[in-house]
Amino acid sequence: MHQKNLWQETSKEKIAFGNLKKSITTDLVVIGGGFTGCSAALFAAKSGLSVTLIDQKIGYGGSGRNVGLVNAGLWMPPEKVESILGLDAGSKLNNALASAPDLVFSLIDSNQINCSANRSGTLHCAHSEKGLKDLRLRFKQLSERGADLELLDKKQTQQRIGSSKFFGSLFNKKAGVINPLDYCFGLARAAKSNGVNIYESTLANSIQSINNDWLVNTPEGSIKAKMLLVATNAYQKPIKGLNPSKYTSVQYFQVATKSLSLDQVKSVLPNGEGCWDTASVMSSFRLDADNRLIIGGIGNLDHSVSKIHTNWAIRKVEKLFPHLKNITIDFSWHGRIAMTGDHIPKILRLGNNAYSVFGYSGRGIGPGTYFGKAVSEFLISGNKDSLPVNPVDYYQEPFSKIKGNFIEMGATASHLL
Numbered sequence: 001m002h003q004k005n006l007w008q009e010t011s012k013e014k015i016a017f018g019n020l021k022k023s024i025t026t027d028l029v030v031i032g033g034g035f036t037g038c039s040a041a042l043f044a045a046k047s048g049l050s051v052t053l054i055d056q057k058i059g060y061g062g063s064g065r066n067v068g069l070v071n072a073g074l075w076m077p078p079e080k081v082e083s084i085l086g087l088d089a090g091s092k093l094n095n096a097l098a099s100a101p102d103l104v105f106s107l108i109d110s111n112q113i114n115c116s117a118n119r120s121g122t123l124h125c126a127h128s129e130k131g132l133k134d135l136r137l138r139f140k141q142l143s144e145r146g147a148d149l150e151l152l153d154k155k156q157t158q159q160r161i162g163s164s165k166f167f168g169s170l171f172n173k174k175a176g177v178i179n180p181l182d183y184c185f186g187l188a189r190a191a192k193s194n195g196v197n198i199y200e201s202t203l204a205n206s207i208q209s210i211n212n213d214w215l216v217n218t219p220e221g222s223i224k225a226k227m228l229l230v231a232t233n234a235y236q237k238p239i240k241g242l243n244p245s246k247y248t249s250v251q252y253f254q255v256a257t258k259s260l261s262l263d264q265v266k267s268v269l270p271n272g273e274g275c276w277d278t279a280s281v282m283s284s285f286r287l288d289a290d291n292r293l294i295i296g297g298i299g300n301l302d303h304s305v306s307k308i309h310t311n312w313a314i315r316k317v318e319k320l321f322p323h324l325k326n327i328t329i330d331f332s333w334h335g336r337i338a339m340t341g342d343h344i345p346k347i348l349r350l351g352n353n354a355y356s357v358f359g360y361s362g363r364g365i366g367p368g369t370y371f372g373k374a375v376s377e378f379l380i381s382g383n384k385d386s387l388p389v390n391p392v393d394y395y396q397e398p399f400s401k402i403k404g405n406f407i408e409m410g411a412t413a414s415h416l417l
């Protein structure tokens with residue numbers, strides 16, 4: 001199937017920037033225009049820094065390809081985060097990311113970002129009895145830490161989703177769905193109107209530390225800056241002078257149906273929640289603003305047997321919503337997730353006043369926006385308290401290629417069933 005990204009095709013926030021053709025000096029240079037880079041640039045400019053952001057295209061990476069679930073926290077239950085980082089550091093990260101949806105939706109409101117935001121909540125859906133047990137555990141742990149959640153039984157879940165396939169679900173009413181590419185474009189627009197110089201068709205070719213400054217070379221220009229943020233996550237193009245970020249690359253794909261008729265849609269997610277399930281080869285589903293049903297799962301659409309993934313998605317639509325049998329699929333696309341071994345995002349110190357942020361492990365709308373803001377505050381103040389995790393000087397991800405291949409093989413095998 002020819003790939004066509006729904007978010008690109010239906011985008012309402014129109015932005016475009018020229019490329020850099022000169023040598024300039026700025027306080028902060030940001031490489032990468034996804035959620036992280038755009039958020040960092042916006043908040044740094046609001047604090048009075050002169051900021052330059054470069055990318056080949058705003059939203060080219062994961063930010064323009066994702067499901068659009070604006071979630072609180074990480075994928076892992078909060079106790080797991082605390083057991084990995086220790087109680088104090090884990091609680092700090094959990095608290096920070098619990099507030100991330102508020103940050104995202106307040107940015108959307110204050111900058112009037114046209115991204116079809118629907119804060120109708122999300123449903124984490126139990127695909128089995130075991131999945132329901134996991135949700136009970138998450139409900140307990142998250143509620144103890146102040147989250148306002150509802151654990152829904154099978155019948156309540158069926159009423160909300162319009163499908164009888166789930167054993168229950170965890171409803172988070174503070175979460176929601178957006179068109180992620182338009183959110184990213186809107187952040188870039190807000191950054192621009194706060195004075196950020198943005199250049200597209202402008203890749204960083206090399207970085208170099210010279211005395212106390214950073215020099216970023218691009219094909220037709222250069223940027224000298226006191227501070228540097230690399231925000232390239234899973235889409236880093238080679239940059240001389242910078243070791244490639246270390247993560248396991250996991251592919252996630254989605255298909256979108258044609259718009260459902262009023263008759264077809266009335267029993268499908270009538271409140272518009274975004275959903276994902278508890279299966280280890282996870283899948284997601286939601287409606288877009290034009291009532292297309294979007295189904296996603298782990299899988300790469302670029303390899304020779306990728307039809308296995310899209311055929312699975314077509315069967316999944318029918319399994320969840322039998323009345324949608326044979327519905328036309330209009331869009332399919334995929335993207336790369338930067339997964340870290342412990343599923344915790346990393347802030348890597350590259351040198352004096354220079355950091356790289358990556359490894360959101362599949363949850364980057366809230367976290368990317370939050371980390372971008374926090375790193376820009378840290379660069380200005382030097383106070384680590386604003387950071388959700390402590391920076392590290394070194395990060396390795398052993399066997400990442402093997403792990404990535406293994407995950408793809410597992411997803412392909414499970415999608416054959």
Ligand SMILES: Cc1cc2nc3c(=O)[nH]c(=O)nc-3n(C[C@H](O)[C@H](O)[C@H](O)COP(=O)(O)OP(=O)(O)OC[C@H]3O[C@@H](n4cnc5c(N)ncnc54)[C@H](O)[C@@H]3O)c2cc1C
Nearest residue numbers: 032034035036061062063066067068069204237335364365
């Ligand atoms: C298919 C998919 C589904 C997902 N679903 C969700 C979801 O529902 N909810 C959620 O919270 N998260 C989700 N995620 C995760 C989320 O999308 C990412 O974590 C997030 O987009 C990362 O943002 P970022 O700004 O750090 O990186 P990116 O958005 O990947 O941006 C990096 C940018 O760096 C640029 N770049 C790379 N190299 C250079 C260079 N040399 N010079 C200049 N620019 C460069 C790239 O072009 C790119 O635009 C999903 C991810 C994928 C792939």
